Each structure stands twice: as structure tokens, then as C-alpha cells.
Amino acid sequence: MDTVNGRYFRGVLGHFPTSVVAITTADDEERPHGLIVGTFMSVSLDPPLVSFLVDSSSTTLRTIRATGRFCANSLAGNQERLSRQLAGGAGDRFKGVTWKASPLGNPVLEGIVAWVDCSVENVVEIGDHFLVVGRARHLRVESRRSPLLFFRGGYGDYLSTTHLVLDRLVGW
Template sequence: MCQHAYSPFRSVLGHFPSGVVAITGHDLNGGPVGMAVSSFTSVSLEPPLVGFLPGKSSTTFPAIARSGTFCANVLASGQEDVCRALASSGGDNFAEVSWHPGPHGDPVLDGIVAWIGCTIEAVHDAGDHHLVIGRVDDLAADTTADPLLFFRSRYHRLAAA
């Protein structure tokens, strides 16, 4: 294995562009929980499966795992504030975020590009992260909205071709 005093892993992997997804769920009291991820992906068409990778130190994922369901909200261009709120740990990160209950009672955020409501099918071990596979139960998209993009640790928006 290649040894360096400075690990370029984060820096180099940050050159892979992605969208930003708010993974939402609910706690034992039905209150909203959520975290921002760039690791969301489509997995299988038949059966319809998606995936994301929460860090093992996430305090949000245990509540989502306990409930057994989640909603993947694809953030829209201009929703950097929503992303920051859901990337913060502790406190009420839904205080400034408007939403309504979607499938399984998991939050569907206002102003997003698309949402995908899922039941957790499997949680695999993946180093310092979990690989979570969700079976898609329900989904919808706003075909006119542009996505929020994340690249080299910064937010971007689509440029007209």
C-alpha cells in the first residue's frame, strides 16, 4: 500500500462530483432526524434499491436504523442552508427546515428536486462506514428543479450548456 505523511484520500476523492441528499427519518417519539450525504446512489432496478453510507460515528443513523425506514431528499440548487443544518450534529437541526411527513412518517423537505421513500433492506459493514441498502417504496420528482452539487469541498450549481 502507498504510504504518505499526508493522506490525499479525502482530497482526491473530493474530485468526484456528486449531488447532495438529505437522508431523513424519525426517532422513537416521531420527531424528525436527518443527515446530509453525498454518498447516495441508485443500486438496483429490479428490485428497486438505493444506497448510502453513513459514518459509524453518526448520531443520526442509529435512530434511522431503529425505525427501519428513511426518505432520501435530493437537495435543490440554493439549499446550501438546508444542507448545513442537516450536516450539523446535535441540537434541533430541523428548526429552520420546512417539511411534511412522507412515507412511513419520514420528512419530505420543501423545495427539493426529488424524494425516495425506502425500507431498510440491509446494512453492510464498510470500514468506518455502514453501507445501507434501501428498498424503494414510493418516490416523486420535480422535473423543473435544478440540483445542488458538491465538488472539491464546495457547493456548485448546473451551468447552462
């Protein structure tokens, strides 16, 4: 059986651009919790299901499981700083972050591209992560901004990342 080196695996997969999505929830005391994922995707149209993967050690996952709900916030190209803040492990991730409550009570972040408010349908353990599947209950496009992407270990927006990829493909 072939084994794949973890560092090499991560390096190759870094060549697949991913969207940067803030997954948010609020606990029973309405305190916001959140994390950043690059694995958000549509699963089904009927019923309307979405999913994301999260590390098994995530404290936000525990809150999502306890509340049974989350909101996926598609970050805009100018929100790299917010992404880094919400991805940080220490302190108050929401310090200085402006948000409003979604219909389900989850944080909807200011300045995002779009959001999907979900109830948890299923949580499945897969390797060192959990796959969280949610049923879309409410959703909205907030702006026409370009989304924030993660590609080759760095951030960019859709337009700058597209040009970077094209430049490398055609040798510009």
C-alpha cells in the same frame, strides 16, 4: 504495500462531483432526524434498491436502524444553507425546516428536487462507515430545479458546477 495518505485521498476524491442528499427519518415520537450524504446511488432496478454511506458514529443511523426506514431528499441548488444546517452536529437540525411526512412517515423537505422513501434492506459495516441499502417504496420528482452538488470542497448547483468544470478543462 502502498499506503495512501488520508488527506491526499480526500483531496483527489474531492474532484469527483457528488450530489447532496438529505437522508431523513423520524423516531417513534415523530421527531425528525437527518444527515447529509454525498454517496447516494441507485443499486438495482429489480428490486428497486438505493444506498448511501454513513459514518459509523452517526446518531441518525441509529434511528434509521431502529425504525427500519428513511427518505432520501435530493437538495436543490438553492439549498446550501439547509445542507449546512442538517450537516451540523449540534442543536436541533430541523429548527425552522419545513417538511411533510412521506407515506412511510419520514420527513420530505420543502423545496427539494426529488425524494425516495425506503425501507431498510441491509446495513453493512465497511471500514469506518456503514453502507445502508434501502428498498424504494414511494418516490416522486418535486421540481425541475437544478440539484445541489459538492465539488472540490464547495457547493454549487448543476449548471454552475458544469460551467466551472468546463472552464477549467478548456482554460476559459
